[in-house]
Amino acid sequence: MNFxxxxxxxxxxxxxxxxxxxxxIFPPIVSSLIYIVIFxxxxxxxxxxxxxxxxxxxxxxxxxxxxxxxxxxxxxYSVFISKFTKHLEHVLTMPLSYFELSLAYxxxxxxxxxxxxxxxxxxxxxxxxxxxxxxxxxxxxFLMAAILFGSLGxxxxxxxxxxxxxxxxxxxxxxxxxxxxxxxxSIKVLPExxxxxxxxxxxxxxxxxxxxxxxxxxxxxxxxxxxxxxxLSICSFFLIVYLMKKGWxxxx
Amino acid sequence: MxxxxxxxxxxxxxxxxxxxxxxxxxxxxDFFGFIGPNGAGKTTTINSIIGLVKYNGSIKAxxxxxxxxxxxxxxxxxxxxxxxxxxxxLTVEKCLSYTAGYFGIQKEDAEKRTYKLxxxxxxxxxxxxxxxxxxxxxxxxxMIARALIHKPEILILDEPTAGIDVQLRRExxxxxxxxxxxxxxxxxxxxxxxxxxxxxKTICVINKGxxxxxxxxxxIMKDLSNQTLQIKTDKRIPNNLIDHKDLAISNKNGIIRxxxxxxxxxxxNIIKKIENAGIKIKEIDLKNERLEEVFLRLTGEKx
Numbered sequence: 351m352n353f354x355x356x357x358x359x360x361x362x363x364x365x366x367x368x369x370x371x372x373x374x375i376f377p378p379i380v381s382s383l384i385y386i387v388i389f390x391x392x393x394x395x396x397x398x399x400x401x402x403x404x405x406x407x408x409x410x411x412x413x414x415x416x417x418x419x420x421x422x423x424x425x426x427y428s429v430f431i432s433k434f435t436k437h438l439e440h441v442l443t444m445p446l447s448y449f450e451l452s453l454a455y456x457x458x459x460x461x462x463x464x465x466x467x468x469x470x471x472x473x474x475x476x477x478x479x480x481x482x483x484x485x486x487x488x489x490x491x492f493l494m495a496a497i498l499f500g501s502l503g504x505x506x507x508x509x510x511x512x513x514x515x516x517x518x519x520x521x522x523x524x525x526x527x528x529x530x531x532x533x534x535x536s537i538k539v540l541p542e543x544x545x546x547x548x549x550x551x552x553x554x555x556x557x558x559x560x561x562x563x564x565x566x567x568x569x570x571x572x573x574x575x576x577x578x579x580x581x582l583s584i585c586s587f588f589l590i591v592y593l594m595k596k597g598w599x600x601x602x
Numbered sequence: 603m604x605x606x607x608x609x610x611x612x613x614x615x616x617x618x619x620x621x622x623x624x625x626x627x628x629x630x631x632d633f634f635g636f637i638g639p640n641g642a643g644k645t646t647t648i649n650s651i652i653g654l655v656k657y658n659g660s661i662k663a664x665x666x667x668x669x670x671x672x673x674x675x676x677x678x679x680x681x682x683x684x685x686x687x688x689x690x691x692l693t694v695e696k697c698l699s700y701t702a703g704y705f706g707i708q709k710e711d712a713e714k715r716t717y718k719l720x721x722x723x724x725x726x727x728x729x730x731x732x733x734x735x736x737x738x739x740x741x742x743x744x745m746i747a748r749a750l751i752h753k754p755e756i757l758i759l760d761e762p763t764a765g766i767d768v769q770l771r772r773e774x775x776x777x778x779x780x781x782x783x784x785x786x787x788x789x790x791x792x793x794x795x796x797x798x799x800x801x802x803k804t805i806c807v808i809n810k811g812x813x814x815x816x817x818x819x820x821x822i823m824k825d826l827s828n829q830t831l832q833i834k835t836d837k838r839i840p841n842n843l844i845d846h847k848d849l850a851i852s853n854k855n856g857i858i859r860x861x862x863x864x865x866x867x868x869x870x871n872i873i874k875k876i877e878n879a880g881i882k883i884k885e886i887d888l889k890n891e892r893l894e895e896v897f898l899r900l901t902g903e904k905x
Contacts, residue, residue: 358703
């Protein structure tokens with residue numbers, strides 16, 4: 351294992367998004383704050399869902415949404431820009447194994463997801479009461495979401511030939527699944543058919559499990575959510591390692 | 603053990619066969635020139651060695667298989683590719699120190715090597731700039747410095763002097779010679795035949811995915827290059843005066859040009875024949891064909 355190489359490449363990934371902090375870290379914090387302000391005006395501070403204040407209820411969803419978007423965006427843009435500028439060819443001539451390379455990209459996504467998530471929690475702590483019901487669930491769901499969407503970001507970047515392609519996954523898959531994954535509502539308010547359909551949305555399990563970790567409430571089965579999220583995150587990561595090794599869309 | 607050993611290397615891009623079963627070896631410490639027209643297969647061969655393309659056949663670097671032992675192979679090789687592929691998010695200094703890190707070099711050592719190379723390649727004053735802010739010559743120097751950061755045993759330079767001025771080209775030549783004299787095996791591809799002629803010890807001519815000629819530069823020049831004897835006379839030499847099946851003769855307006863291998867040996871006889879025919883010789887010139895002309899002849903560009 352090339353630990354020094356892994357360290358430097360991860361550091362490079364973190365350096366990359368910190369260099370564009372106004373585009374990477376601050377926007378999700380600002381938009382989460384705007385969501386909270388709007389909902390507190392529209393719905394009011396006294397509305398509750400499952401016995402929890404509505405603003406407190408949506409906080410884990412907002413954090414998870416930011417983790418998902420940022421871990422995806424980090425690896426997707428990093429790999430795509432590297433591909434676009436041919437820097438990826440330089441990276442592929444380094445003595446880093448495909449596992450180390452994939453891990454470094456995903457660790458970059460985890461770091462950005464963590465910074466964004468913590469940033470949102472710190473800022474929103476001024477307006478909302480922050481509680482942690484089970485820290486293990488908070489950490490494991492954060493990691494699973496960052497690994498899954500960090501890996502999907504790499505996959506999308508490898509597949510994309512243009513910046514337009516990169517936006518396809520974000521616009522037509524990621525955003526609808528996130529918005530319909532129970533970020534802003536409990537799926538119990540949905541008609542039965544939509545409730546059942548939501549169970550096929552992996553983001554629902556990530557939001558639900560993370561919400562359980564923070565507030566102790568959940569809509570779906572925690573065990574099924576944990577198994578589904580764990581399988582998806584591990585499989586997506588090793589799919590990336592495999593594709594990197596095969597040189598999918600990179601090596602001719 | 604050879605620095606590079608290539609056996610039956612074949613590469614197909616859909617219907618286009620870029621490399622057609624090529625095999626060759628490069629000795630340790632050699633300065634190996636790889637020449638051929640555009641699309642001949644030079645960059646494909648290099649990218650196969652470094653692992654950027656999938657291929658059929660076998661490639662070994664100091665005994666390590668380029669696919670099975672890709673990590674060891676990459677540690678042995680430093681690549682300066684044709685196109686700039688810098689990390690746009692790092693400064694010149696970090697471009698070098700981070701690359702050292704990717705090679706598993708500890709921070710302290712990486713910083714020392716970075717400093718040394720920045721000084722050696724006259725880039726120290728630009729260390730805090732981004733690579734894309736550098737001039738063309740500086741970018742080239744940075745590419746080579748980056749390829750040397752892990753002290754590779756093989757340095758691959760793909761068109762290193764493309765698009766830079768004559769003075770800088772000469773400076774880079776001196777640097778390449780110095781690096782080779784220190785024991786590093788160099789593989790150089792270039793469009794400038796003059797460059798290959800001036801620097802390389804071994805030359806490989808490739809065209810349409812096949813090796814046309816390979817060998818020591820001196821041997822290639824001896825075996826393949828022609829000499830031209832040009833004699834100016836006061837009147838036209840009769841065509842039947844100098845006739846030899848192995849010689850190409852052009853005879854126009856009192857200037858006769860006789861081209862063939864080692865024509866020097868026959869020069870005295872030819873001169874005597876002309877003088878004995880009562881023709882006065884005004885001027886004699888003997889020219890050796892240059893590598894560029896040999897190359898054009900071999901690749902079929904010169905009829």
